[in-house]
Amino acid sequence: MSDTVATADTPNQKLEPQWIARAQQGDQTAFSQLVTVYQKPVFNVCYRMLGNRGDAEDAAQEAFIRAYLKLETYDAARKFSSWLFSIATHYCIDRLRKQRMKLVSWDDLPPWRWIPDKEAKQPEVALVEDENTLELHALLNTLPPDYRAAVVLKYFHEMSYDEIAESLDTTVSAIKSKLFRARKMMAQTAKKKEASSAAMGMTAPLM
Amino acid sequence: MVNPMDKFTEKLPQYLEDGLTEIETIELERHLAECAVCQAEFDALTRFDRLLEAAPMAVPPPNFVPMVEAKLARRLHRRRTMLGMLVIGSVLAVIAAILTWGVLASGAELWQWAATDDFGRVWFDVLNSIIAVGAVIGKIAAVLFDALVKLMRHPALWGYVSVGVGLVWLWVQLFRWTNFAHQPVEISR
Numbered sequence: 262m263s264d265t266v267a268t269a270d271t272p273n274q275k276l277e278p279q280w281i282a283r284a285q286q287g288d289q290t291a292f293s294q295l296v297t298v299y300q301k302p303v304f305n306v307c308y309r310m311l312g313n314r315g316d317a318e319d320a321a322q323e324a325f326i327r328a329y330l331k332l333e334t335y336d337a338a339r340k341f342s343s344w345l346f347s348i349a350t351h352y353c354i355d356r357l358r359k360q361r362m363k364l365v366s367w368d369d370l371p372p373w374r375w376i377p378d379k380e381a382k383q384p385e386v387a388l389v390e391d392e393n394t395l396e397l398h399a400l401l402n403t404l405p406p407d408y409r410a411a412v413v414l415k416y417f418h419e420m421s422y423d424e425i426a427e428s429l430d431t432t433v434s435a436i437k438s439k440l441f442r443a444r445k446m447m448a449q450t451a452k453k454k455e456a457s458s459a460a461m462g463m464t465a466p467l468m
Numbered sequence: 469m470v471n472p473m474d475k476f477t478e479k480l481p482q483y484l485e486d487g488l489t490e491i492e493t494i495e496l497e498r499h500l501a502e503c504a505v506c507q508a509e510f511d512a513l514t515r516f517d518r519l520l521e522a523a524p525m526a527v528p529p530p531n532f533v534p535m536v537e538a539k540l541a542r543r544l545h546r547r548r549t550m551l552g553m554l555v556i557g558s559v560l561a562v563i564a565a566i567l568t569w570g571v572l573a574s575g576a577e578l579w580q581w582a583a584t585d586d587f588g589r590v591w592f593d594v595l596n597s598i599i600a601v602g603a604v605i606g607k608i609a610a611v612l613f614d615a616l617v618k619l620m621r622h623p624a625l626w627g628y629v630s631v632g633v634g635l636v637w638l639w640v641q642l643f644r645w646t647n648f649a650h651q652p653v654e655i656s657r
Contacts, residue, residue, distance in 0.1 A: 289537065296533050304528035314526070318535075321528060325536045326543055397519040416520050441481045448512040 273298050277341060285332050292332075296325050299342065302418060303349050309413040310353035310406070312398040320356060324349035340424065347428040350410040357406040396454075403450045408443040411436050476500075477509045484513060555642050559635045566631055590614065 276294070283291035303324055308317035328348050335344055401409050410429055414420045415436075422433045429436065476499050482488050483496055500507055529535075590611050 289540070292540075293533060293537055296536050300528050300532050300536075301525065304532065305526045308526035317526065318529065318532070321532070322536050322539050326540050329540055330543075393519050393522045397516070397523055400516055400519070416516075417523075417525075437485070440485065444481045444484065444513055444516065447516045448509070451512045451515040 278337065281332070281335065281337070281341060284329065285335070289329075292329055295341075299345055300325075302342070303345060305417060306346060306349050306413055307353055309398075309401060309417055310350065310409055311356065312402060316356070320353055321349065324352050327352065339427070343420075343424050343428045346414060346418070346420075347430070350414065350428060351430075354406040354410055357409070361406075399454075400447045400450055403446055404443050408439045408446070411439045412443050415440055476503070476506050480506070480510055480513050484517075552643055555639050559639045562635060563632050567628060 277298070280291040280294045284295060300321070304317055304321040307320040307324065308314060311317050311320055324345070328345055331348070335341070401412065404412065407429065411425055414425045414428060415422075420428070422436050426433045426436045476496055479488060479492065479496055483493065488496065500510055
């Protein structure tokens with residue numbers, strides 16, 4: 262990705278501890294500075310996790326509100342962005358798990374599930390920008406929520422294994438294992454898509 | 469029977485994560501150049517990477533920060549309101565419990581007083597006075613006043629009033645404290 266924003270810019274990094282300290286004392290203006298700096302990466306995490314802008318906007322707002330309400334528990338020794346991503350990803354994981362409770366098994370669905378139905382007026386389809394984004398989200402949607410969180414933090418935000426493990430409250434080896442399995446799952450999904458496209462007489466989109 | 473190509477395909481994810489040794493990497497790359505099956509597997513594994521390269525960073529709406537500020541202000545206000553309601557509810561519950569206890573405890577005593585000759589005579593007089601319309605209001609007032617005076621002499625009543633005033637004062641102090649602790653959020657425009 263060419264436009265990856267994982268952390269604050271250098272001038273902001275100097276001011277960040279001051280903003281955090283002031284926000285911890287109840288200064289909402291200082292907290293707004295933190296929101297301004299981190300709105301883009303946090304929104305991106307939520308968007309890639311949830312797959313549509315409406316849910317992502319709601320989730321990102323909720324993540325910041327939860328961060329403010331839990332700011333007293335923030336440990337200054339920890340990287341603020343990791344702590345913030347931790348709140349956002351955990352919220353998205355919970356949200357996805359609740360959604361999945363209502364869904365049927367992925368394997369029970371017909372093979373044409375990979376083909377985006379452009380005729381349907383579903384909000385999430387209407388809002389995605391292009392076919393690449395559709396396919397990207399189709400791949401991400403096949404992953405369990407915690408795998409998806411690891412993939413998003415690793416590949417969209419270029420976080421290290423240590424940072425991802427810290428954000429997701431797990432170990433580095435568990436993260437490596439999840440990323441390894443996630444890649445295999447997405448590969449299987451891609452192959453299924455090609456097979457179903459071929460079966461329907463369509464040409465799989467070239468990358 | 470183990471497929472000889474499996475040893476290469478199994479290493480592909482590690483290869484993509486730079487998890488192979490230099491020798492393993494060279495060996496795998498050499499094999500990929502020759503094997504169409506493994507190359508297809510590799511293409512499937514890297515499909516996500518190619519999509520990722522083309523994916524832009526998702527940008528939040530321009531009014532995202534004010535929206536967070538407004539939502540935060542609402543959330544804090546709701547928390548304060550809920551805290552206030554909790555305090556008020558607690559105070560009312562305590563007062564209701566004390567009064568209930570007081571009524572139950574002193575109920576027998578009050579009933580005894582109501583059953584005395586004084587009480588019966590007063591009401592007998594009232595009934596007699598109904599005929600004399602002009603005296604009825606005065607008699608009733610006198611009876612009520614008498615009852616009020618007797619109640620006011622009941623020591624438990626003063627206890628109820630004191631406890632009630634004290635709890636209301638405590639609630640007011642708590643409400644002032646919660647308002648002080650959470651200043652309203654400034655919304656940037």
